[in-house]
Each structure stands twice: as structure tokens, then as C-alpha cells.
Amino acid sequence: MRAGHAVEGYLAHLGEVRRLSPATVRAYRADLYDLVDFLDGPDLAAIDLEGLREWQWHAAKAGQAKSTSARRVSSVRGFFGWAKEEGLLDEDVSLRLVSPKRGRTLPTVATAEVLASVLRAVEQAAGEGDAIALRDHALLETLYGSGARVAELCALDLDDIDHERRTMRLRGKGDKERIVPFGLPAERALQAYLVRSRPVLSARAVADTAANTVASGATASRAPVPPATRAVFLGARGGRLGPRAVHALVTRTVGAAVGVEALGPHALRHSAATHLLDGGADLRAVQEILGHASLGTTQIYTHVSTDRLRDAYRLAHPRA
Template sequence: MSLEELPAALASAARGFGQYLAAERGRSAHTVRAYLSDVGSLLAHAASEGIENPSELELGTLRRWLGAQSESGMSRATLARRSATARAFTAWAVREDIIAADPALRLRAPKPEKSLPGVLHQRQVVRLVEGAGAAAAEGAPLDLRNKAMVELLYATGVRVGELAGMDIDDLDPDRRTLRVLGKGNKERTVPYGLPAALAVDDWLRRGRPALSTGTSGPALFLGARGSRVDQRQIRSVVRRMLEALGDTAATGPHALRHSAATHLLDGGADLRAVQEILGHSSLATTQLYTHVSVERLRQGYRQAHPRA
């Protein structure tokens, strides 16, 4: 059921929540859509129970909504996310005097199972960038771009959306740092190494001028028609490169972010420094990568120790 099909008061509350997320919380359009999808699901369930106004929402309504989704086979992680969205929505509605008492205060959802993110071994990263370099040796603009994107993704651990949104002026070639606009419009500065610097410089000198048009603007990376590269294009490029390795289950640009973080910690980097580089608001998120490193240590021990 779309927002337009909901009772007027429910639809109005959902739209107000979306405006709050965008204007006051600085959430991206993508994030707002995800929140509204969850809220829309909740309100559609409420409407099916005869509720026409947010003030009629009760704890039982929320529990039955989550229960129905659990019975449909929804994962624990998704249930936990939707529960958090419901709590955010009702808390906002209370502040806006749309609801008198928050029905989600005692709402509980199963904790998501923590899974270790897939990471590449360092030798796989070497093969990945060597493959990109071999393709770029021919000098085709898109191959030069792809090599620069992969080098920069691994060197900095930036998110794919952050890479797509970068402008040329975000680079500081002298200091080899990159200005990144992350989630919630938070800005951070991230260093990158010489291989990434060389790949980006090659792209800017030989690749980008061949694709640039009068409407390219300041975008760092361009598509085949000269417009700013989008996230879908980046994901497609990285997915093909990872599939070409043939010996990893890692998929997409986020695997390079996971790998960068894990390799930094394996090399002795401070946890808080990695948190700053990745742009995590919570140290607990960064700590997931310490579990990855410990697991890799255990694997190495089991393989190498005669009495493991």
C-alpha cells in the first residue's frame, strides 16, 4: 500500500516524518526513502486493523506488525531495523504532539545476528589492482577511470556514494588527502597512498579530458557520456573485477571498504584512527573489524601451528 492509499492522517504523518529526516536530521534522499518504506509498511498494517489516525497506534499493533513479518520469513536483521524505524517514528510523533504517549517504548525486536564482513586477502587486492592496471595500460579512458576508482576505494575505505559524489577540488594532491562528505553531511579528511595518487593523476591527465563535456562540472569521476559517475556504475565495475579474481565471495565496493579497514587493523592501526578514516559515528561499528582480524589470526594459527 502506497502513502497515497493510506488514510489521510496516516499519510500526512509519514510525509512529516520524511521531511523531518531530510531537513532536521540531514538524511540523504536514499535513507529517507528507506525509512519511509518501513513506516509505510507499519502504517499499512495499522490501516488493515482499522486504524486511521497515528494517535490510535498501540504497542499491540506494532508487535502484530513485526510478528506478521517474522512469519513471512523476514530476517532478524531486517526486523531489528524496522523495529528501530518504528521507534524513531513514534518518538518523533510524540514530540510533534501527534501521539500522546509513545507506544513503542516497550517494543522489542530480535537482535540481528552479527556476521563477519567478507574481506579480501592482501594478495587478492594486489591481483585486483594489477588486473585494473593491465587494462588501463592501453590508455582507454574508462579503464583509467576504473583503475583510479578501485585504487581510491581501497586506499581510503570510502563508501561508494561518497566516491560518486567527489569533486576534483576534494583532492589535495600535495598532502595526498581527500575531503569526504559522509553520512549526515559530516565532513572528514582521509589520507591515501602513492599508488592511488598515481592512478588518480593518470586519470585526470589522460582519461577525464577525453570524456569531459561542457556539462561535466567538477565531478572527479565521469561516465562514458561525460556526466558524473553514479553508484550503480561503480558497483558494476567493482563487481566485474571481483568476479574476475575467481577465488573470493566478496562482492561490490563495500568489500574494498571492509578490506581496507581490516588490513589497517592487521597492520597495527589504532582503532579510533580507523573509525575516523571510515567515518563511523560509533566506535562499536568499527570494532566489528577487530573480530575479522581475530578470526583471520585464528585461521592462520590453525593452518600453521603443528598442534593447532
């Protein structure tokens, strides 16, 4: 079997059986097709350890980061392990491929004071009543208040939010659901957005569809109305808001305040986790809120929190 055909079978398995997110499947696709292209599309059984090592060495010579190399090795091992289980290979040569050790990088975290200042500024802008400003305020409050991933927030539907209990249902990696709380500031911002902004944005989608239909030759009275989206957060034209728009918003507001040009939405998730631990939250509770499968993933935030604890100790303890 050609390696490319086997890769397609594996990708289908990841999406349909293991139910991994489209973004994760795309990452596996990029890694595996890079290997197939490098080896010039061989038969699957013809790929040996020497070929895998040459692929890995070539990328390292080009300056590939250790973290990226480790991820690519993981992709290859997953693919070869699946191929052996499916009877497509007699031997899994990828088991002998050495994965470089990743250096542990602490996440970028904004201080509570910086975020409070940013959110105050965004709230003031929303006070003028602009639909986009109201949405942005609600989005940032919710993102920071819940610790959600950006993809989870973009996938949020209206019936996923329980306003009375101030909780929301998030769909995480592997299509797993979890219920997370959010605070009163986020609830107030959400209510203002849902009442004063979302109907305005939703109406734009109907108007755009009608205008496009008329331009194509149909009459306005017969212009089809798009199905009402249940998305909580809408874009400027009324469709479901995408991750790129959220990334741009966070970079423009939080990134500018922190002084990190490429700061993305995940920084608010990192900040939420760190601030929870700083406030005395149990590590297991933070794991549940973030939706981490492993406690080890959550423990990286204890390093950030411990650094602040050490600084406070040095400043305050007479024997420090």
C-alpha cells in the same frame, strides 16, 4: 492526524533538520509506509501496540530476516518518538515493541593478495589508454586506498582532493566531513585518469548536449553547453558517476576474483579496514578513516583480523 501525513512530516525532519542522507530517508519511508499500508492508513493516534506487533509478526512469517526486522523496529521507534515530542501523540507505544536480536555477521573481505592481483589486471587494462579503463583503475585504487563509502566517492569533487598531501575530503552520513589519506598507487592512478581520461569523458557530455539540441531543431552554434561538473569520477557520457556503475565494476572485477557473485563496493571498505588492522593500525585511527560515529561499529573488523591472527598462531607456535 492521518498517519501518512505524520510520516511525511517526520521524513522532512530527517532530511532538513537531522540532515540524513537521501538513501537513509528512503529506507525510513519504505519502512513507515509499509506499516501505514498494512494498517490501511489509520489515524496516527489509532495505532496501538497490537497493530505494531501484528505488522511485525506478519513480516516474520513471510521470512523476513532478523536484521531487517530490527531495522524496521528502529524506524518505527524513531517515528513514534518524534511524534510524541511534537505533541502528535500522548503515548509512545513503540517503546514496548520488542526488537529481535541481530546475529553478528562478519563482513566479506578480500585478501590483500587477491586485491593486488585484481588491481594489477585493471592497471594493465588501463595501460592501453582506454578512457573507461583508466577511470576504473583510478576508482578501484581510490576506493580501496581510502576506505570510502561508494556514495562518498561518487560525491567527490575535484577540489576535495589534495594531491600534494595525498588526502581527500569526504562527506559522510549526516553531511559530516572528514579528511582521509590515500596511497601512492591511488595518486598515480588518479593523475593518469585526470590527465588522460577525464577530459575525454567530460567532452562527451558537451557533444551529447549539442547533438540533442540540434535534433530538437536548434542550431549547433546555439546549442547550450552543460555546466562543467566538478565531479572527479565521470560516467561514459560525461555525467557524475553513480553508485550502480561502481557496484557493477566491483562485482565484475573483485567479485569475480573472490568468487562472491553479489560482492559490492562495501567489500573494498571492509577489506581496507581489516588490512589496516592487520598491519598494526590503531583502532581509533581506523574509526576516523572510516567515519564511524561509534567505535563499536569499527570493532567488528577486529574479529576478522583476530581470526587471521589465530590461524597464524596455530601454524607457527609450537604449543598451539
